[in-house]
Structure formats: C-alpha cells, structure tokens
Amino acid sequence: MCPDPNLNEANLKHLPSSIRRPTYDRSSVHTGIVHIGVGGFFRSHLAAYTDELLHQEDTASWGICGVGIRDDDARMAAAMSPQDGLYSLIVKHPNGLVESSVIGSMIEFVLGSNDPSTVIVKMASPETKIVSLTITEGGYNLSPATGDFDFDHPEVVHDLEHPDQPKSVFGYLTAALKMRRDAGSAPVTILSCDNIQHNGDLTRRMLLRFAQRQSPELATWISDQVTFPNSMVDRITPVTSEADIEYFRVQSGLLDRWPVTCEPFRQWVIEDRFANGRPAWEQVGAQFVADVAPYETMKLRLLNAGHSVLGILGALHGFDMINECIADDRFAAYLRSFFDQEATPTLDPVPGIDLVAYKDSLIERFGNPSIRDSVSRICLQSSSKLPVFLIPTIIDNLDKGRSIRLATLLIAAWCLYCDRQVDRNGNPLAITDDMKEPLHQAAMKTADDKRAFIQYSPVFGDLAQNEDFATTYETLVDDVYRSGDIVECMQRLLDDTVN
Missing domain, CATH: 1.10.1040.10 (N-(1-d-carboxylethyl)-l-norvaline Dehydrogenase; domain 2)
Incomplete structure (x- = not known):
C-alpha cells in the first residue's frame, strides 16, 4: 500500500503495469515550450503528443512549462504543483475500452496572475523556442463587428498603461518579446492551438495591432523575427468529472486531482514555419504541411x-x-x-x-x-x-x-x-x-x-x-x-x- 496517496513523481513506481507512464528521465528534461492556457484540451493534445516524443532519444529540450495568467488558473496550479506536473489521460473508446496513461511532458507550471514577471521571464528565456496558446476563441480580443483588435477592452487599456504588469495574453507576449529583443535572444515561434480558422495569422495580426500601439519599433521586430504557424487541432475532450477522478483512483490507487478524459481520435496539422527549431511531432502522428x-x-x-x-x-x-x-x-x-x-x-x-x-x-x-x-x-x-x-x-x-x-x-x-x-x-x-x-x-x-x-x-x-x-x-x-x-x-x- 502506498503511504502517500497522491499521483506524483515519487509514486510512479506504484502504478499498476496496465497504466503507461513516463519512462524518460523527467529531471533531465528542460523547457523548450511555454504554453499559455493549461486546460483539458491542451493536456489531451499538444502535451500528449510531446509526452510520446519525449520517450524517444535526443528530445529532452522540448519539455513544457504550463502558464496561467488569470486568477482562475490558480486552480490548475494548485492541482499540478503537488503532482509535479503529472496527470492521467483517460482515453475512452466507443466499444467501452478504456486506456489510461500518465503524461509527464509538463515539467513546471508558472502562475502569472500575482506576479506577471515570472511568466514574462520564462517566455523570454533563451531556452524557450515556442510559446503555444489555447486561450479559446474569445481570447483573441477580436471584435466581430469591426474585425479589428478591441482596444477598449479593460485589460488592454490596463496593459497599454502598465506594460510591465500585463493582464491580457497580448500584454504578456509583447512584454516577453521586448525582453527577448533587448537581450539579443533568438526569435521564437508563437503557435496557436485554438479552433479558429487561420489561427496563426489571426494571432499575428492581433499581436501586431497591440504591439504597434505600444511600440512601433517592437512591432517591426516582431513582424520580421517571430513566426506564427497556422494549425488545425482535433480531439474531443469533455470536462473532467468527479467520476473520472474516482475511476483513476480505483484503477491506480493514487489521487489525480485533475485527470483528463478524451476520445481515441486525434489530429494535428501544422504549417512548417518555425523560427527557432521545433519538436519532431511528425514522429508521433502530427502532420506538417505547407498550407493548413x-x-x-x-x-x-x-x-x-x-x-x-x-x-x-x-x-x-x-x-x-x-x-x-x-x-x-x-x-x-x-x-x-x-x-x-x-x-x-x-x-x-x-x-x-x-x-x-x-x-x-x-x-x-x-x-x-x-x-x-x-x-x-x-x-x-x-x-x-x-x-x-x-x-x-x-x-x-x-x-x-x-x-x-x-x-x-x-x-x-x-x-x-x-x-x-x-x-x-x-x-x-x-x-x-x-x-x-x-x-x-x-x-x-x-x-x-x-x-x-x-x-x-x-x-x-x-x-x-x-x-x-x-x-x-x-x-x-x-x-x-x-x-x-x-x-x-x-x-x-x-x-x-x-x-
């Protein structure tokens, strides 16, 4: 009987053999991807692809730092911190078959709502090569009426007045990119994984609109140096229920505070436009194309x-x-x-x-x-x-x-x-x-x-x-x-x- 009932790094050895878990050395993995918006879909999709890739050789530079920038992200931080970033992925097939695994690709979690500088510094770090996003359709601050950036949004007004204490995702990205530019660091790729047509193009357009208002010179640098691949993502991922938490506890003997359930189907189609290297996600099922x-x-x-x-x-x-x-x-x-x-x-x-x-x-x-x-x-x-x-x-x-x-x-x-x-x-x-x-x-x-x-x-x-x-x-x-x-x-x- 495991004396500590929690899912964490130390207790991976107590999992039954039926549950797949990281066999790579997580202590040797370092952050190459910073992801804003740690929810169920990100954890069933990008993080799951990356976990599979980390089982292969020479991939340890592609660990993920999860980021929360909103007050309600504190719940995810509270769940992931005692679990060392580990969580279970419960895949439910139409015929009733259920497959469980523990995902280890998220090696750290940073909460910016109380101290934005921690997130900004992480995104600006030279080892960070990709900043990925799942911020939902509404997170792009696009006005359907005008098709333009909504500069009247209270968070945007705040960020333009207080660029070092951002609240919006665009405030955070702009602050981090400014820090990278000023330090002479290599450029970065910003990869949207939201269900929006031309999501990379939209991210670029919205970020440049914000950055132009804050600093035209910085906007020019972003336009020249940063890439924004379009991508198509697909995996049905319902909201986690108490029954899901109990299922994994009974199956494993360990408590996962926030497991993820999903269907077996998954798809990821990505434009191969990366400014500073990328993981070989095609080795685990992603598809890189010229036009998404x-x-x-x-x-x-x-x-x-x-x-x-x-x-x-x-x-x-x-x-x-x-x-x-x-x-x-x-x-x-x-x-x-x-x-x-x-x-x-x-x-x-x-x-x-x-x-x-x-x-x-x-x-x-x-x-x-x-x-x-x-x-x-x-x-x-x-x-x-x-x-x-x-x-x-x-x-x-x-x-x-x-x-x-x-x-x-x-x-x-x-x-x-x-x-x-x-x-x-x-x-x-x-x-x-x-x-x-x-x-x-x-x-x-x-x-x-x-x-x-x-x-x-x-x-x-x-x-x-x-x-x-x-x-x-x-x-x-x-x-x-x-x-x-x-x-x-x-x-x-x-x-x-x-x-």
Whole structure:
C-alpha cells in the first residue's frame, strides 16, 4: 500500500503495469515550450503528443512549462504543483475500452496572475523556442463587428498603461518579446492551438495591432523575427468529472486531482514555419504541411459547427449529452443533412481526406457513449464560436446562391435559447457566455421585431443587411417561436429537402 496517496513523481513506481507512464528521465528534461492556457484540451493534445516524443532519444529540450495568467488558473496550479506536473489521460473508446496513461511532458507550471514577471521571464528565456496558446476563441480580443483588435477592452487599456504588469495574453507576449529583443535572444515561434480558422495569422495580426500601439519599433521586430504557424487541432475532450477522478483512483490507487478524459481520435496539422527549431511531432502522428487552410476549414465547418448544431438544438430539446443527440435519429439525420447540403459545398479539396468517410467518423465520434460530453459545454461561449464555425458557411452559401436554411434554423433556435433560457420542458439552461445579457436583451425583442436578434452586430456584423438571409431567418424564427418544439421545425426542413 502506498503511504502517500497522491499521483506524483515519487509514486510512479506504484502504478499498476496496465497504466503507461513516463519512462524518460523527467529531471533531465528542460523547457523548450511555454504554453499559455493549461486546460483539458491542451493536456489531451499538444502535451500528449510531446509526452510520446519525449520517450524517444535526443528530445529532452522540448519539455513544457504550463502558464496561467488569470486568477482562475490558480486552480490548475494548485492541482499540478503537488503532482509535479503529472496527470492521467483517460482515453475512452466507443466499444467501452478504456486506456489510461500518465503524461509527464509538463515539467513546471508558472502562475502569472500575482506576479506577471515570472511568466514574462520564462517566455523570454533563451531556452524557450515556442510559446503555444489555447486561450479559446474569445481570447483573441477580436471584435466581430469591426474585425479589428478591441482596444477598449479593460485589460488592454490596463496593459497599454502598465506594460510591465500585463493582464491580457497580448500584454504578456509583447512584454516577453521586448525582453527577448533587448537581450539579443533568438526569435521564437508563437503557435496557436485554438479552433479558429487561420489561427496563426489571426494571432499575428492581433499581436501586431497591440504591439504597434505600444511600440512601433517592437512591432517591426516582431513582424520580421517571430513566426506564427497556422494549425488545425482535433480531439474531443469533455470536462473532467468527479467520476473520472474516482475511476483513476480505483484503477491506480493514487489521487489525480485533475485527470483528463478524451476520445481515441486525434489530429494535428501544422504549417512548417518555425523560427527557432521545433519538436519532431511528425514522429508521433502530427502532420506538417505547407498550407493548413483546407484542413482547418474542414474541421471548423464540419466538426465544430456540427457540435454547435447538436448543442443548441439538443439543449432546447432537453438533452444533457451530445451522444444522446446522435442516438436520436432525427438529430443525426439533421446533422448529416447540414454536413452534406450546406457545409461540404463550401469546402475546397482536402489532400488525403475522404470527406464522406470523415463525416461518417464525426457521427461515430459524436455518438461515442463513453465520452460524456455535455451539451452545456458545447454551448459554452457560443457568441465566440458561431461567428467562426457557422456564420462563414452561411455567408459563403449566400454568395453562391446555395441553401442556408439548415444553418439559419440554428441561429433562430439560438435566439429562442437566449430569450427563454429554458428547454422545452421548462428546465433552466446552463448558459455561460460573455455576451449572455446583451444577447438576451436582443432576443427578447423578437416578438416586436423578428430581426432584432440578428441585428446584434458584435456577433452578426452586418449579416442582417443581407435580405436573403434576413427573410429566411424571419420565416424560421417565426416557426421556432410558434412551434415550441425544435424537432418539429427540424423535421419540416428535412421533409422539404426530401420533397
């Protein structure tokens, strides 16, 4: 019996043989990657790829320093510190098979919310060659209405006035890059791993906008020296539950305060543009390409948009889990119709990808009964997701005169979701969204003005000015409100498609 019940470096030897663990010497690994935004997805994806790579020879320079810059990151720091950065990755297969491993690639964790200088110095260190990001769609400070950097954000205002005590990710990056430039250090790569089309290009544009306001000379140096590869990332990673913590404790005899669960599928496509070297992630399954755009568009408009289709429609119907939606043939049929009729026509050919097989795999993945992925998680911050995942598909189809009704029904359903904030049975919806209140106010005006919701420009921009979209939306939002049953509305569209 292990006297210390905690997962940590000393207790790795107590793990049963069925649980894979680091066999490399973690004490010899040093930081080459600083990652901002340590959450479940990062730990199931970039950190897991890197852990596999560290088992190979001559890779010890690619350890990861996890970074938290927000007050609520203190929870992750508190969980990871006594565990020496170790955590369990629990992979759940559709057939019920569960595989567990302990990931050791995160060798340190630095919290900047109390002392930003610790993070800035770490990112500026000459041994740091990559700064990677998972800061969610909303973390890029992009105004959907203007498409520009939001200089009015309180954190940005603070950072421009207090550059040595930043709060925003762009304040931190700019401070660290200034320190690297002033020290004559080698350049660095900033690698976004968020679900945003052209995520590297967006990161570059937003950082340069901020840096230009702070120091035009520094912005020029960043533009010349720092690289921002685009990347496409994919692995469904639900929120950790108490049941997951208990599962690993029973299986291993050790307490992991914050395990990660995920599906077996994973994909990572990366542009090979790195300023100062990179890990050989291709040796463990990543794909380096010249142009990520076809892959990321495919993923955003099929997987991510598909998740939102199931999430919002499923929430209104009263489902709790995504796999419950797929188990309902009506939802599965609606999703597949959206894939085939509206999303796929907007895609360019994707080298090496059979789109029919890919869409088949998405249905299977969404329906994995072992992945308890909640509808509420998928609906989280929809105001940041839909402008990236769904609205570009609507715009492309409008431009080409193609169908937009299946996607537009989702917007109409989202209006009802934001307005009533209950499912069809009157149960309150768990809505977490930075724009929850203004969306609610806009949706509440629907009875008097059917276009009120889509006129909320921070989300929809000028989309309401397109008469084809607006009239289609008016018809569907009227149907949604009059019916009260989202499945009836879905079925009417499907029947019209068949006829």
